[in-house]
Amino acid sequence: MARRAGARTGGPNRGSGGGTGVKAARRPEIRLPELVPYEGGELEPDGDYDGVEFRDRDLTGQDGAGARFMDCALTECALDGTGLKSARVLDSVLTGIRGVGTNLADASLRDVEIVDARLGGTQLYGAVLERVLIRGGKIDFLNLRQARLRDVVFQGCVLVEPDFGGARLERVEFVDCAVKAADFTAATLTDVDLRAAVELGIAAGVDRLAGAVISTAQLLDLAPVLAGQLGIRVEG
Numbered sequence: 001m002a003r004r005a006g007a008r009t010g011g012p013n014r015g016s017g018g019g020t021g022v023k024a025a026r027r028p029e030i031r032l033p034e035l036v037p038y039e040g041g042e043l044e045p046d047g048d049y050d051g052v053e054f055r056d057r058d059l060t061g062q063d064g065a066g067a068r069f070m071d072c073a074l075t076e077c078a079l080d081g082t083g084l085k086s087a088r089v090l091d092s093v094l095t096g097i098r099g100v101g102t103n104l105a106d107a108s109l110r111d112v113e114i115v116d117a118r119l120g121g122t123q124l125y126g127a128v129l130e131r132v133l134i135r136g137g138k139i140d141f142l143n144l145r146q147a148r149l150r151d152v153v154f155q156g157c158v159l160v161e162p163d164f165g166g167a168r169l170e171r172v173e174f175v176d177c178a179v180k181a182a183d184f185t186a187a188t189l190t191d192v193d194l195r196a197a198v199e200l201g202i203a204a205g206v207d208r209l210a211g212a213v214i215s216t217a218q219l220l221d222l223a224p225v226l227a228g229q230l231g232i233r234v235e236g
Contacts, residue, residue: 022213023191025171026151028111028131030091033071043067043082060099079119117157154179161203174200184208194218 035053043064053073063083072092079099086106098118106126117137125145129152138158145165155175163183170190174197184205192212194200200218202209206225214222227234 022193023171024193025153025173026131027133027153028091028113030093030111030113032073032091032093035071035073165205 033051035051038049038052038054038057043059043062045063045065045067047064047067048070049067049072050070051072053075054077055073055075056077057074058078059082060078060080061082064087065083065085066087067084068088068090069092070088070090072089074092074094074097076096077094077098079097079102081101082099082103084102084104084107087104088108089110089112090108091111093113093115094117095113095115096117097114099122100120101123102119102121103123104127105123107124108128108130109132110128110130112129112132114132114134115136117134117139119137119142120140121143122139122141123143124147125143127144127147129147129149131151132149133153133155134157135153135155136157138160139162140160142159142162144167145163147164147167149167149172150170152169152171153173153175154177155173156177158178159180159182161181161183162179164187165183165185166187168188168190169192172189172191173193177197178199179194179197180199180201181203182201182205183203185208187205187208189208189211194212195215195218197218200214200221202222202225206222207229224234
């Protein structure tokens with residue numbers, strides 16, 4: 001069984017928010033057990049996968065709705081149109097996954113690392129993400145509407161038009177990543193640290209940034225959007 005040293009012991013945070021008035025996100029610390037290569041057939045709805053490695057598997061179009069993945073590794077797997085609605089992914093590492101239209105709506109991800117993903121149109125609306133690190137890779141049109149994110153770090157990745165509409169974000173960090181045309185409409189932000197994002201573009205919901213911290217340079221970049229939101233006309 002995987003264990004995360006210090007994950008729940010109240011140890012020191014390692015995020016970028018220390019000493020600045022914004023609480024840092026707690027990152028997952030995953031130690032996978034010795035894994036068994038997965039040799040089964042297609043994913044099954046409500047399936048139970050414990051301590052297995054999916055490597056170079058084509059899971060395109062398969063239905064694993066409600067399945068549980070515990071202490072697992074998914075490496076270089078194809079997830080085009082894979083149905084994982086209401087799935088539970090726990091203490092697991094996903095590396096080099098790729099796919100369009102992966103359905104993780106209402107899923108639960110806890111103590112998970114997602115590394116170098118190449119995803120498009122991933123559905124995570126209504127999902128719960130807790131102690132999740134998304135590092136590297138590129139994700140286009142990520143749907144996180146009505147999702148709950150707590151202790152989530154986006155690091156070194158590119159997010160194109162992510163949709164956080166109606167989502168609740170608490171202790172979420174954007175570190176060395178590019179955020180393009182994000183939608184925060186009706187979102188609630190608490191201790192969200194955007195200062196270390198290398199690019200920050202907000203298409204909608206700039207009025208919901210209360211509870212977030214940004215840098216002075218980012219404030220200047222967002223000034224035209226803020227002025228438009230407040231109805232201020234800038235001339236000259």
